[in-house]
Amino acid sequence: MADGAWRRFALRRTGRLLVSLWVLVTASFLMIHLVPGDPVRAALGMTASADLVAARRQSLGLNDPLWLQYWHYLRDLFTGNLGDSMVSGLPVADVIGDRLPATASLAGLAFLAAVALAVPTGVGMAILTRGGRRRWAETTYVSGSVVLATVPDFLLGVGLVAVFGVQLAWAPVAGRGGTATYVLPVLSLALGLAAVLGRIVRVEMVSVLDADYIRTARAKRLKARTIYLRHALPNALTATITVAGLMLGALVAGTVLVENVFAWPGLGYAIVQSILSKDYPVVQGIVLVYGIGVLLINLVVDVALALLDPRSTIRES
Amino acid sequence: MPRRWLNPTAIAAGVLLLAVLVMAVVAPIVWSEKADAVDTDQILQGSSAEHWAGTDSLGRDIFARVLVATGLSVSLALAATAIGISVGIVLGTAPMLFGTSPAGVRAGRLVTAFVNILVAFPGLLLALFFAVVFGVGATGALLAIGFASAPSFARLVHTLVAGIAERDYIAAARIAGVGRVRLLVRHVLPNIAEPLVVNATMAAGGALLSFAGLSFLGLGVQIPSYDWGRMLGEGLGGIYVHPSAALAPGIAVIVAGLAFNLFGEALARAVGLRNPSARPHRTPVAPAVSTSDGAAVLAVEGLRVSYGAVTPVRGISFAVGRGESVGVVGESGSGKSLTALAVARLIEEPGHVSADRLEFQGEDLRQPKRAHRKLLGTSLAMVFQDPMTSLNPTQRIGRQLAEVAEQHQGLNRRSAWARAVDRLRAVRVPDPARRAKQLPHEFSGGMRQRAMIGMGLMGTPALVIADEPTTALDVTTQKSVLELLRELREREAVALLLISHDVTVVRQVCDRVLVMYAGRIVEELPAASLTTAARHPYTRALVAAVPDMDTPRDRPLATIAGRPADPAALPEGCAFAPRCPLADERCAREDPPMVAGVACWKAGAVIAPDLQKRSEAAS
Ligand code: SF4
Numbered sequence: 001m002a003d004g005a006w007r008r009f010a011l012r013r014t015g016r017l018l019v020s021l022w023v024l025v026t027a028s029f030l031m032i033h034l035v036p037g038d039p040v041r042a043a044l045g046m047t048a049s050a051d052l053v054a055a056r057r058q059s060l061g062l063n064d065p066l067w068l069q070y071w072h073y074l075r076d077l078f079t080g081n082l083g084d085s086m087v088s089g090l091p092v093a094d095v096i097g098d099r100l101p102a103t104a105s106l107a108g109l110a111f112l113a114a115v116a117l118a119v120p121t122g123v124g125m126a127i128l129t130r131g132g133r134r135r136w137a138e139t140t141y142v143s144g145s146v147v148l149a150t151v152p153d154f155l156l157g158v159g160l161v162a163v164f165g166v167q168l169a170w171a172p173v174a175g176r177g178g179t180a181t182y183v184l185p186v187l188s189l190a191l192g193l194a195a196v197l198g199r200i201v202r203v204e205m206v207s208v209l210d211a212d213y214i215r216t217a218r219a220k221r222l223k224a225r226t227i228y229l230r231h232a233l234p235n236a237l238t239a240t241i242t243v244a245g246l247m248l249g250a251l252v253a254g255t256v257l258v259e260n261v262f263a264w265p266g267l268g269y270a271i272v273q274s275i276l277s278k279d280y281p282v283v284q285g286i287v288l289v290y291g292i293g294v295l296l297i298n299l300v301v302d303v304a305l306a307l308l309d310p311r312s313t314i315r316e317s
Numbered sequence: 318m319p320r321r322w323l324n325p326t327a328i329a330a331g332v333l334l335l336a337v338l339v340m341a342v343v344a345p346i347v348w349s350e351k352a353d354a355v356d357t358d359q360i361l362q363g364s365s366a367e368h369w370a371g372t373d374s375l376g377r378d379i380f381a382r383v384l385v386a387t388g389l390s391v392s393l394a395l396a397a398t399a400i401g402i403s404v405g406i407v408l409g410t411a412p413m414l415f416g417t418s419p420a421g422v423r424a425g426r427l428v429t430a431f432v433n434i435l436v437a438f439p440g441l442l443l444a445l446f447f448a449v450v451f452g453v454g455a456t457g458a459l460l461a462i463g464f465a466s467a468p469s470f471a472r473l474v475h476t477l478v479a480g481i482a483e484r485d486y487i488a489a490a491r492i493a494g495v496g497r498v499r500l501l502v503r504h505v506l507p508n509i510a511e512p513l514v515v516n517a518t519m520a521a522g523g524a525l526l527s528f529a530g531l532s533f534l535g536l537g538v539q540i541p542s543y544d545w546g547r548m549l550g551e552g553l554g555g556i557y558v559h560p561s562a563a564l565a566p567g568i569a570v571i572v573a574g575l576a577f578n579l580f581g582e583a584l585a586r587a588v589g590l591r592n593p594s595a596r597p598h599r600t601p602v603a604p605a606v607s608t609s610d611g612a613a614v615l616a617v618e619g620l621r622v623s624y625g626a627v628t629p630v631r632g633i634s635f636a637v638g639r640g641e642s643v644g645v646v647g648e649s650g651s652g653k654s655l656t657a658l659a660v661a662r663l664i665e666e667p668g669h670v671s672a673d674r675l676e677f678q679g680e681d682l683r684q685p686k687r688a689h690r691k692l693l694g695t696s697l698a699m700v701f702q703d704p705m706t707s708l709n710p711t712q713r714i715g716r717q718l719a720e721v722a723e724q725h726q727g728l729n730r731r732s733a734w735a736r737a738v739d740r741l742r743a744v745r746v747p748d749p750a751r752r753a754k755q756l757p758h759e760f761s762g763g764m765r766q767r768a769m770i771g772m773g774l775m776g777t778p779a780l781v782i783a784d785e786p787t788t789a790l791d792v793t794t795q796k797s798v799l800e801l802l803r804e805l806r807e808r809e810a811v812a813l814l815l816i817s818h819d820v821t822v823v824r825q826v827c828d829r830v831l832v833m834y835a836g837r838i839v840e841e842l843p844a845a846s847l848t849t850a851a852r853h854p855y856t857r858a859l860v861a862a863v864p865d866m867d868t869p870r871d872r873p874l875a876t877i878a879g880r881p882a883d884p885a886a887l888p889e890g891c892a893f894a895p896r897c898p899l900a901d902e903r904c905a906r907e908d909p910p911m912v913a914g915v916a917c918w919k920a921g922a923v924i925a926p927d928l929q930k931r932s933e934a935a936s
Binding site: 212261 | 430431434435437438439440441442445446448449450451452453522526529530533534535536549553560563564567570571574575578579582661663666667689690691693694697699701703706707708709710711712720721724725769772
């Protein structure tokens, strides 16, 4: 591919990333100012003395003009200072540092599990059911995955807890410890995603298998494995990656609920506690982390797409 | 069309959704009392005849509470969707409402860009953000979910509006001076209502699930009110002692969510569904007489290809001798391409191939055997019509050639690549070492077709089957590709089976020509005598349709009158009869057999010019 096209792509993409980041940071900054009433009063409760509230407002800089607060907020962000928790007094950056690995490992494993489930089933179903063969298998697969995909991950989590945790007592249902504690949370996040992805892989595979170049590959009498894995799969993955990327963002959001089902000590558990206790600095910090995570995922997806299908970077204007 | 609704899924989804909606209205009226009745003797009981889903920590009946909660859960979901759509419509039509003044255009772009940024964030994150801003509680959650769904509605509306903005009636209304708001309400929104409603239905399902999520987290509906999410959150704590307290509302959420989603999908399908019509069955006729030859590279007898009840290739027989060049001509739909695929054993299910004889290099191909892979992979080369789509877009050209040698000749990666470069050189691809590293989209159409041919030359082909190899190319490229094929024949002594609708191409390249019509060979003759000695009326019509030096410039290009035969509905007798200027009663009744290279009752009869004209007028 021409270098010029790549350069334009890189510029365009970086531009969009920066603007999105700015929107995110600004939204997170404004959050505390959009809250109805006095956020400090809300956080400290009705019983707190007026002096304490005033002092805390002062220390948070809430009495400065808005533009100055904005400036300080941006400046602090660059130095990695996210403020302190209004409840525990701990630096928000530490809270996030504590919690991030739990959430990231959960999301990452769930994504891998979903892909590991979806690609083989999707490819297998495509080969079995293409050209209207085995209608019953197709119907079963499609309706099964529709239902599975409609069940929200946290409800799936509740169901998994009831069956595998309570009834069968096979897996631990709360907290984060050894490998076993990962099983149910990861599954509750992965199954729905796998259902959606598997369906896309199947549809894409079926249409790719009808492509002229697959006929060419068959005319070359290549091994079936080569045709499916080398010629068909890479071409089916473009759409799959797009959707997987979009869904990875949703998966990150899904961890919020699933963590609360399994009392998983991650960011999602922390943000809900902080919202309920009106610990706004922590909420702001975690919103930023989630937002940045989503933006980075989108970036990776776009770059992966550009590498897989170089024409798409040219086509997009 | 009401008939489109008559499918079980749509009906089931409709009934389910209706039940959910009725329950939402009725349940709070009927069961509220029972749901709120505290019974301290019955705390945390399991399921019983009196309490189907057991009781909660105050001894209240969980089943009744789940039913009553339908009201709040569904109405909150619908309200949130309404908010989402309203905000979405405002944002999505903003570019249009701002108008076409430079400032308006800029403002519109800004809104669109903003929406595009928001869409990138998952709905739940937006909802959490808004939940903080609007405060914890039912109202806050309602606004949060509504606003969180607005960006994707905005994007949808924007796309839909852009899709119809250029339509005539919008332009007409604009010219007539209709105001922007009026234009929007009267002309634009009604025309995008259909997809909007479909999406709103599914979004309502999504909102229901989101609400359950927020309430579950404690950010939505607050005590003493309760919706399914709230019940779920309360039930989860006691799941060890009492699973039904969490499972019952969970199931309710799933059922209601499914109802909205499935109904939305059924709606979507009803909006754009097509029903393939059944095709009539037809009994095929006996195959034509064969002309086989012991030394043939390819010998085919009674070849038939069928798709269910339709048989587009109806028993054809021919042979291709060593180094011979045979052309197959006919209009599209005559079965010539299927014939090519069938002899190469490339017809896939649901297509079905049968033959009395199908031999390639003396090997019977009718029963698939392991050894055939290598034989066909090295000795049979295929060239397809569209070089734009026939090469894998994600693999380098050289790789696509090299893998043939790797799999069939046991070459290692390196020598296979070297051979690929050599073969590209053999088909006159300039600078083959560099070009081999390129992807197909970096090749021109002609170059790709050369690469395709080169791919066939990786082995030592005895036969090249080329299916319309030049149709997709421009005239000059056509010539050079044909030249290449001809040259290869001479240099490598390969036989060629050239499929084409173009009589001129076939005449230039081939020794012998098979003319196909409606799945049969209707005439077989030397290419040289195509113009002078064709005896079948169809062959003659094909030839006449080609402009040559003698064709007066001012006369319109001749075409063959009438429509090509539909393989699903062939006439009783000669398939060409409806279009044939010579057809008589017998032709309509009896199918002519192949006799001395032609299948026509009136082979060679003179076609009077006025007959020809009449048949053209009749079409
Ligand atoms: S058999 Fe009759 S209808 Fe058919 S081509 Fe000959 S003359 Fe025409």
